[in-house]
Amino acid sequence: EVITYWPILADLPSLLQNAHRVNDWLVEVANMYGSTKLLRGPFFAPMDYLLTCDPRNFDHIFKTNFSNYPKGQGYNKVFDILGDGVFNSDFDRWHGQRSLDRTAFMSNKSMISTLCKKMVEEELVPLLSSFVKISSAVDLEDIFLRYTFDLIFVAIFGRSPKCLSKDFPVHEFARAMDDALEAIFYRHVTHSLWWKLCRYLRVGKEKRHQNAWKTIDRLMAQYISLKKEDLLKEGHQQTDLLSSYIQFQKEKNKYSSDGDKFLRDSVLGHLSAGRDTTGAALSWFFYMILRHPIVEAKILEELNDIYTKSSNFENEQIPKRPWVFNPGDLKGLVYFHAALCEALRLHPAVPINRKEALREDVLPDGTKVKPGTTIILSVYAMARLECIWGKDCLEYKPERWIDENGKFRQEHMDKLFAFGSGPRICIGKDIGLTMVKTAVAAIVFNFHIELVKGHNVYPKPSLVLNMKDGMMVQVKPRFA
Ligand code: HEM
Numbered sequence: 215e216v217i218t219y220w221p222i223l224a225d226l227p228s229l230l231q232n233a234h235r236v237n238d239w240l241v242e243v244a245n246m247y248g249s250t251k252l253l254r255g256p257f258f259a260p261m262d263y264l265l266t267c268d269p270r271n272f273d274h275i276f277k278t279n280f281s282n283y284p285k286g287q288g289y290n291k292v293f294d295i296l297g298d299g300v301f302n303s304d305f306d307r308w309h310g311q312r313s314l315d316r317t318a319f320m321s322n323k324s325m326i327s328t329l330c331k332k333m334v335e336e337e338l339v340p341l342l343s344s345f346v347k348i349s350s351a352v353d354l355e356d357i358f359l360r361y362t363f364d365l366i367f368v369a370i371f372g373r374s375p376k377c378l379s380k381d382f383p384v385h386e387f388a389r390a391m392d393d394a395l396e397a398i399f400y401r402h403v404t405h406s407l408w409w410k411l412c413r414y415l416r417v418g419k420e421k422r423h424q425n426a427w428k429t430i431d432r433l434m435a436q437y438i439s440l441k442k443e444d445l446l447k448e449g450h451q452q453t454d455l456l457s458s459y460i461q462f463q464k465e466k467n468k469y470s471s472d473g474d475k476f477l478r479d480s481v482l483g484h485l486s487a488g489r490d491t492t493g494a495a496l497s498w499f500f501y502m503i504l505r506h507p508i509v510e511a512k513i514l515e516e517l518n519d520i521y522t523k524s525s526n527f528e529n530e531q532i533p534k535r536p537w538v539f540n541p542g543d544l545k546g547l548v549y550f551h552a553a554l555c556e557a558l559r560l561h562p563a564v565p566i567n568r569k570e571a572l573r574e575d576v577l578p579d580g581t582k583v584k585p586g587t588t589i590i591l592s593v594y595a596m597a598r599l600e601c602i603w604g605k606d607c608l609e610y611k612p613e614r615w616i617d618e619n620g621k622f623r624q625e626h627m628d629k630l631f632a633f634g635s636g637p638r639i640c641i642g643k644d645i646g647l648t649m650v651k652t653a654v655a656a657i658v659f660n661f662h663i664e665l666v667k668g669h670n671v672y673p674k675p676s677l678v679l680n681m682k683d684g685m686m687v688q689v690k691p692r693f694a
Pocket residue numbers: 300301312315366483484485487488491492495562563564567631632633634635637638639640641642643645646647650
């Protein structure tokens with residue numbers, strides 16, 4: 215049985231038993247009970263979850279009846295560390311924060327793209343080159359998380375934490391975020407009475423969550439005050455996200471009463487999204503490429519094309535190596551984009567999404583929803599349903615995204631919920647895609663990477679689809 219019903223505890227033991235492999239378990243639940251299933255919690259303290267992986271329900275919840283499905287109080291409590299930022303807000307507060315974020319992202323868009331190329335060229339590629347020389351194995355997922363952290367950190371604060379240095383420093387902030395995320399995951403799979411008791415007693419993962427919170431607050435206060443000092447220096451032009459939020463605060467009295475808390479809450483979610491989700495997307499995309507040499511060869515072919523156009527062959531100059539592509543030049547590559555979308559389909563960085571019903575409703579598949587119901591939307595399980603992606607749904611096949619004329623099948627994007635959908639769709643989607651593509655193109659083009667034999671790659675039980683034991687690889691040069 216995929217779910218065993220227990221007296222008093224109902225379905226909770228099955229959830230606990232499968233917590234370590236929750237995403238694959240949700241696939242089994244969908245195959246056994248259909249694409250929508252109510253998971254019942256103990257009768258004395260309800261924690262019912264309505265699980266769904268039906269794209270019609272996703273559309274309804276994300277778009278058509280958006281106003282009935284906020285993140286809700288349950289989400290707010292579980293993600294309390296995020297404060298009042300965009301991730302953790304609903305209704306008017308969300309609306310206000312989202313439009314500020316949009317303005318901040320728009321005005322810093324080209325800065326982030328430039329930064330991306332610079333980081334790959336000056337930090338990521340040289341670091342990987344150093345592994346060619348010593349020919350020892352390295353954890354590529356760890357390097358990717360360092361790259362995404364450094365990049366988003368500079369985009370937000372205008373200074374680098376230098377995690378891509380050769381001595382692999384452990385950054386206090388990154389570690390605190392890992393601890394907090396882990397505790398938040400366990401809040402989802404245990405009963406709220408339990409984790410609240412652990413919080414009260416300050417034990418286990420809840421104790422680490424509290425310590426992580428303190429560390430994050432302390433470091434945030436430092437970064438914010440440093441930025442304010444920078445801004446006071448005359449003639450000091452700042453181009454980073456935090457400076458944009460400080461500017462908003464000056465212009466709109468509305469946010470000034472909150473002091474630095476407004477600034478902290480505004481940027482904290484971006485740091486986590488920029489580092490963890492983008493790092494996960496990058497790692498799984500690369501893993502798929504490594505497991506499918508034919509895909510790698512086709513991507514190389516596309517890259518070679520633009521390389522020949524951009525480098526200076528006509529003047530018979532020796533082409534520069536290592537070569538890093540301009541993010542803008544990668545945008546038109548159909549196969550490369552298809553390969554990334556296909557990786558995001560099978561390995562969505564955010565495998566589940568969570569909403570709460572405000573009023574009674576009926577979902578498009580006929581399921582009745584009571585007010586207050588928590589809905590878990592499994593993006594991971596949806597990718598593995600034959601009725602949606604066909605008999606070959608479990609295979610990694612970039613070709614499914616390309617039509618007979620060689621054009622990208624835009625209509626498939628309606629079934630790819632890796633970035634959410636509707637008014638709350640990921641605000642950093644373009645930035646995330648640019649970060650991933652710039653790194654992957656440079657690595658595939660300049661290096662020949664091999665998975666270490668015998669090292670298995672598994673997803674970690676977490677809200678972000680990171681890898682359990684990393685991705686150990688050997689780095690060799692692509693060209694002698
Ligand atoms: C490939 C990388 C990324 C993936 C797969 C991803 C995925 C997602 C998903 C699934 C959501 C939830 C949508 C919902 O609640 O319905 C989301 C929201 C969000 N993401 Fe991303 N994200 C990525 C990169 C980024 C980056 C780089 C940033 C910013 C630096 C970012 C900022 C945000 C923000 C601010 C939201 C909240 C939007 C809202 O609630 O209105 N994301 N993202």
